[in-house]
Amino acid sequence: MTHIRNAVIYCRVSSARQLKEGHGLSSQESRCREYAKHKNYCVEAVFYDEGVSGGMVERPAMLELLDFIADRKPEETIVLIDDISRLARGLEAHLQLRTTIQQAGGKLESPSIEFGTDSDSMLVENLLASVSQHQREKNKEQVFNRMQARVKSGYWCFCPVPGYKYDKLPEHGKILVKQEPVASIIREGLEGFASNRFETQTDIKRFFESFEAFPTDKKGRVSHQRVADILTKPLYAGYLSVPKWNIYMHPAKHEALISFATHQAIIDKIEKAARKPQQSFISDEFTLRGHISCSCCNQPMTAGMVKGRSKKYPYYWCSQKGCEKYGKVIKREAIDRDFNELLQSLRMPKDIFFLAQEALKMLWEKKRSNSSMDLGIVNQEKTKIEQKLDKLVDRLLDTDSPTLIKTYEKSIKQLEKQKVLLDEKLKIGRKRQPSFERAFKTALVWLTNPAVLWDTGCLADRKSLLKVLFTDNLRYDKESGFLNRPIAQPIRLCGLVGDGGTKMVEGAGFEPA
Ligand SMILES: [Zn+2]
Structure with missing residues (x-):
C-alpha cells in the first residue's frame, strides 16, 4: 500500500x-x-x-x-x-x-x-x-391504487380546483373545503350561467376577472380553458369524475357549491351551444337589436353602421323587402333616447313596492306547500327507475354480446343520471325551501328602478332585463316612437307602471290614440 x-x-x-x-x-x-x-x-x-x-x-x-x-x-x-x-x-x-x-x-x-x-x-x-x-x-x-380507492370513497385527491382547498378533518382525513370568497364567486358564476344571467362563457370570464380575489394569470386574466373547466366539473355539484380511471359521477364527501340540476343545466346549455352556431348579432353598440320591430310590418329591425359623407353613423332599419318602410333608417340615438324614457316610466312607486312584495310572498308560500305534495310522486318515479336499473343489470350479466353490453351500459348510465336528479329533488324537497326574502329581495329591489340597472349593467344584464320586462318586441315608429308596451304580466301586476298614466295598465297591444 x-x-x-x-x-x-x-x-x-x-x-x-x-x-x-x-x-x-x-x-x-x-x-x-x-x-x-x-x-x-x-x-x-x-x-x-x-x-x-x-x-x-x-x-x-x-x-x-x-x-x-x-x-x-x-x-x-x-x-x-x-x-x-x-x-x-x-x-x-x-x-x-x-x-x-x-x-x-x-x-x-x-x-x-x-x-x-x-x-x-x-x-x-x-x-x-x-x-x-x-x-x-x-x-x-401502489400510489395509484391508493388514489383510486380514495376517489371511490368520495375524496378528491388531485390538485385542488379553484374555490376549494385541502383541509384535514378528523372523520375524513384530507378533504376539500370551500375557500372563500372564491367559492361564492364561482357559485354565483355557475348559477348565473345556468339561469342565463350570463349568456356566454366570455360573460363568466369577465365576471370572474372583475373580482380581485379570483386567481388569475400574470396579466390579470382567467383563461377560457379555466372557465370551461369550472363550468363542466361535476366536482362543484358534489360528484367526482376521473375519466382516465373510468370513474363517473361518484358521490363526493366534500360540500358542493351548486346543485346537480344546475350542473346538468350548464352541461345542456354548453352542448346546445356547440350544436348551434353562435348568433353574432348581439353587440354592445346595438343592445336593442332583435327587440325592436318595424312599425309597419312588425318584423324585427336590423341595425348597423351606415356610411355618411365623412363618417359612419349608427342606424336601425326595416329589412323586409316589400315593406313600406324597407331600408328607411332611424337614428340609433332616437331609439335609445325613447327607450330610456320608457324605462324611466317603469318605476315602481314605494307604496306599491311593498304591496307587490306581499303579493309575491303569498304566491311563494303557496308554492312551498305544494312542493311537499310533489315529493310522493318523485319517490314513486325513483322506485320505478330503480326497478328498471335492476332489470338492466340482470340482462347485462346474462349477455356476452359486445353490442348489447354497450347498449345496456348506455341505458344504465342514463338511468343513473336520472336517479341522481330525483335523489336531489327529494333532498331539496326535504330541506326547507329558501325564504322569500332570499329568493326575491334583490330582484324586487332592482325592479323598483330598472333604468338604473340598464345604465350600469353589462350587456348580459341588459339582455335579461329586456326579457324580464317585455313579453314581445317593441314596435317603433320614426314619427310616433314606441307604439306598444308589451310589459310582462307579473311586472304589470307589481304596478311597475309609472307616469305614463293609467292607460299604460292596459299593457300589451296598447296603441296611442
Ligand atoms: Zn317593415
Missing part, C-alpha cells in the same frame, strides 16, 4: 420524504466514508443532488462531479455511491451514467455492490438496476 487513491462521494435523494426516513444525504455519506476508510481511499469531495428525480440523467451535482474527475485525468478517481438506486432509477439511464462516469475518468464503487467489468459483475449490476426500476414502478402502482 504505497499509493493512496483519491475518491469522491455522490449522494442523492429524490424527495423530502426520503430525507426524513433516513435515506438522507448524511447517512449515505457516512456509509460511503466508512467504506473509503476501509479501502484506504482519500475522500476529496462530496456531491449532493437533492430533490431531483432518478429518471433524469441531467443533475447539477452529477455534472459538477463529472467535471471534477475529468480535470484529474489521466489519474483515475473512485466514485463512491451508497446504493445503485442512487445512481439512476432506470436500467437504461444507469448504463448511460456509468459509461459517462467511466469516460470522464471515474471508477464506480459502492459499499453495497461490487462494480466489475467481468460478465458476472455486469449481470449483478444490471439485475440490481432492473430491480430498482421495478421497485419504482411498483411504488407508482
Whole structure:
C-alpha cells in the first residue's frame, strides 16, 4: 500500500420524504466514508443532488462531479455511491451514467455492490438496476391504487380546483373545503350561467376577472380553458369524475357549491351551444337589436353602421323587402333616447313596492306547500327507475354480446343520471325551501328602478332585463316612437307602471290614440 487513491462521494435523494426516513444525504455519506476508510481511499469531495428525480440523467451535482474527475485525468478517481438506486432509477439511464462516469475518468464503487467489468459483475449490476426500476414502478402502482380507492370513497385527491382547498378533518382525513370568497364567486358564476344571467362563457370570464380575489394569470386574466373547466366539473355539484380511471359521477364527501340540476343545466346549455352556431348579432353598440320591430310590418329591425359623407353613423332599419318602410333608417340615438324614457316610466312607486312584495310572498308560500305534495310522486318515479336499473343489470350479466353490453351500459348510465336528479329533488324537497326574502329581495329591489340597472349593467344584464320586462318586441315608429308596451304580466301586476298614466295598465297591444 504505497499509493493512496483519491475518491469522491455522490449522494442523492429524490424527495423530502426520503430525507426524513433516513435515506438522507448524511447517512449515505457516512456509509460511503466508512467504506473509503476501509479501502484506504482519500475522500476529496462530496456531491449532493437533492430533490431531483432518478429518471433524469441531467443533475447539477452529477455534472459538477463529472467535471471534477475529468480535470484529474489521466489519474483515475473512485466514485463512491451508497446504493445503485442512487445512481439512476432506470436500467437504461444507469448504463448511460456509468459509461459517462467511466469516460470522464471515474471508477464506480459502492459499499453495497461490487462494480466489475467481468460478465458476472455486469449481470449483478444490471439485475440490481432492473430491480430498482421495478421497485419504482411498483411504488407508482401502489400510489395509484391508493388514489383510486380514495376517489371511490368520495375524496378528491388531485390538485385542488379553484374555490376549494385541502383541509384535514378528523372523520375524513384530507378533504376539500370551500375557500372563500372564491367559492361564492364561482357559485354565483355557475348559477348565473345556468339561469342565463350570463349568456356566454366570455360573460363568466369577465365576471370572474372583475373580482380581485379570483386567481388569475400574470396579466390579470382567467383563461377560457379555466372557465370551461369550472363550468363542466361535476366536482362543484358534489360528484367526482376521473375519466382516465373510468370513474363517473361518484358521490363526493366534500360540500358542493351548486346543485346537480344546475350542473346538468350548464352541461345542456354548453352542448346546445356547440350544436348551434353562435348568433353574432348581439353587440354592445346595438343592445336593442332583435327587440325592436318595424312599425309597419312588425318584423324585427336590423341595425348597423351606415356610411355618411365623412363618417359612419349608427342606424336601425326595416329589412323586409316589400315593406313600406324597407331600408328607411332611424337614428340609433332616437331609439335609445325613447327607450330610456320608457324605462324611466317603469318605476315602481314605494307604496306599491311593498304591496307587490306581499303579493309575491303569498304566491311563494303557496308554492312551498305544494312542493311537499310533489315529493310522493318523485319517490314513486325513483322506485320505478330503480326497478328498471335492476332489470338492466340482470340482462347485462346474462349477455356476452359486445353490442348489447354497450347498449345496456348506455341505458344504465342514463338511468343513473336520472336517479341522481330525483335523489336531489327529494333532498331539496326535504330541506326547507329558501325564504322569500332570499329568493326575491334583490330582484324586487332592482325592479323598483330598472333604468338604473340598464345604465350600469353589462350587456348580459341588459339582455335579461329586456326579457324580464317585455313579453314581445317593441314596435317603433320614426314619427310616433314606441307604439306598444308589451310589459310582462307579473311586472304589470307589481304596478311597475309609472307616469305614463293609467292607460299604460292596459299593457300589451296598447296603441296611442
Ligand atoms: Zn317593415
